[in-house]
Amino acid sequence: METLTIDNLRVEYRSRAVGEPVKTAVKGLNLRVAQGEVFGFLGPNGAGKTSTMNVLLGFVPPTSGTARLFGVDVREPIARQRIGYLPEQTYYYKFLTAEELLRFYAEIFQIPKAERSQRIDAVLKLVELDHARTRQIKTYSKGMQQRAGLAQSLINNPDLLILDEPTSGLDPIGRMKVREIIQRLKSEGKTVFFSSHELGEVETVCDRIAILHQGELKTEGRVSDLLREHGTNLEQIFLKIIGHPPPP
């Protein structure tokens, strides 16, 4: 059963300025992510990762091709009923407390009232924010804000979690906690699709990866197979694939 399917996806951005060329961010991408996989979506800056994620989340319409979540076209809002999304940085209503934020999102997902409080308690415990639940998010440290973000992405008990650089800007303890949560979700049979520049982390937690460069898919496969095939670590493989000379 495939959770995420991308077929011949092309994303172009047209500039409003006259004479500006059309910028192609993604060129005919094909991708499959199976249920229960932890999938690493890698590439240097400007490779087209964010554009692909933006299509998956319905922020940007594809120029051509299709993207489906659980077999439903991503342009249908119902496709997002079973997903959780954590953006790269924390973008939440800072005048709300963590509990209010989660209650708001629980209402959006139409989680029954009887279950709402239980679910909020569970995710706040999972991300270890139970003690600060009544504090406004603007008073949180960066790590706490990122954990509040993770809590909101888990409020609907999603079957697919889309994480955009989830450990960006976190200290080692924060990173470890995020990693633990990903491992835990994996053990529960959830699918995790995430982009990251932390290749050591990707090597540790991912089952499969795809490397994108200049909008094109350069390689895709199981992490163990790629490591065996190239006989080196993921960082060296990544540099080789994108055509960057290895460090001396």
Next chain:
Amino acid sequence: MNTIWALAKIVVLEMVRRKDFYVLFILTVLLTGTAGSVNLFNDNSIVRYLKEICLLLIWAASLVIAITCTARQIPAEREQRTIFPLLAKPVTRAQFLLGKFLGCWVATGMALLVFYVFFGIVSASREQHWPVLNYLQAGLLHWLMLAIVIALTLLGSIVFAAPSSNGTICFVCTAGILLLGRHLNKVALGLTEPLQSLLYGVYFAIPHLELFDVRDLITHNWDLIPWGMMVLATLYAAAYTAFFLTAAWLIFRRRPLN
């Protein structure tokens, strides 16, 4: 509907936690209090001037609250990027717009209620008389007028990126319609073609917000407006609000967010 209401509640909560409303309310109280403390020549009709000043302040404050609160909604969502985790959930863009509209309208309605209660207290303290139904009609029409203004501002916030430029344009348009809207047809009479047709076109196209301004009803204790007229006014406001919201949705529904 649950999604729209959930979005609206966040807008209301934001207004409750911001200081804008409290500042405007205190300012209105202070100005009305100052005006009320003046008693020129023991003139009994001073109470009418006091009511007029108070109502003018309430109208100005309500427009400031409605336009500033609405103008910042979508630009702030985009600037602070809160729109991304929100629209990554099963929320349609139409629900998003309706939630924002409802939130701003309810928040402005709550502010209006506080203002009218204050006005009632001021008025009753001088006249020992409280025509509740008159207040209800004036308040209701005022709130309906604000629905049109909020929908127009929401449309403006999608067209213009900066809340300040949108706010200014909406203020100018609203004030222009309130002050000049009813006179456009008379001005058109004195013009030559094609300007005459153009101005007539504008006269018939703009929402006549001045129709909702029934301050005289409570200043001079006039008779109640027939309830049939109230229904017509509600339909008139609903039609313009729906028009502006539909236009906002048509622009916003396919707009890439990146």
